[in-house]
Amino acid sequence: MADPSEKRKEVKKKIRKLEGLPALPPIIQKLNALIEDERSSLTQIADLIEKDQVITTKVLRLANSAFYGFPRKVSTVQQAMMLLGINVLKILIMTSSIFEIISKEDVGLWEHSVGVAACAKILAEMKEVSDPQEIATAGLLHDLGKVVQMIAFKEDYEEVKRKVEDGLSPLQAELEVFGIDHAEMGAFLMMQWNLPERLIEMVNSHHDLSRSKKYRKESALLHLADLLVHARGYGETTYVGLPPFDPKALTILKVDPSEIKEIYLKLEPRLYELKFFTEELKREMT
């Protein structure tokens, strides 16, 4: 068997160089420059986005999707920008390129991620955690490391799956094969992409709360959202049952067991809307 610590170095090197991994779309770099320049106007930024038809379609589609839940139809990029905020829009453009990869490789994982995003947003609103939309984005990206495994380490990923079938827990299997788990892998790629620190810490600690230092509440939130969506059985991951759950998440987040029903009652209608959305996209892919 290969030495996991050697493999770990190799994985990190590959992610650092983005070998075989999606780079940020070039429009993001231009967008960054525009956003940083105080003289640029909203119209200028919207103009840039509108030059890219594919991205424009995605932005409008996502702004109109159930995930955001704006009751009115969003029909221009400028409108989407005002509603979502420019930072969310940036993250949206970035994740839409991930979406594409996830949806081709594994629709189940993508559905799981969208479900966790919706659940995380509900929890953030209930527990008054700041910027619920950014929290939802962390939900969307929490299993990014699995996408990395699927697209850049196909053979190793198959070995992980074999080990899981043989009875190993998914995290243990990942550690044996890669010397690093998907949470850390995803966070590491997010670092290369210069995403906000809060998102990175949440993703990194979503299976191990002891990894969170500064954003303990947010990390506990994502840990719980992941569990609740697994428990509901929405989408698919390498877990056949439930991922390990750390009850500290309930204390940190001040969630009482009696609140779980309220969460599911809010989540269920959202899952319906998301299912219509993902089914629609699936139809387009075939």
Place this chain on the structure above:
Amino acid sequence: MQRLPLSYIRPGMKTFEEVVDAQGRVLCGKGVELTESMLQKFQELGVSYITVEGTPVKLPWEKTLEEELELLEKRFSGVKDEFLLHVKEVLKEVLMMKHSSGAKNG
């Protein structure tokens, strides 16, 4: 309970939740039987989804209550943790409610 795009909604279906318009105003309460003219008004006001009682529309991806409960047991097999078992009970309750005709609650 099903939450459906407006285009799936037919007169005679009953609301499970309030119907809310673009400005967040409540257009219609819970347990109301929808009429053609109401649906027209909802469309004009930009309502995109409505939650209705029961499962009036057969969706290709939707599981029956029996299938849901069977899968729930599978996901929770071997679970002994008190909180997790509570989550399971809550889910059972939510699933049963979701699949009930809703005739009792007005």
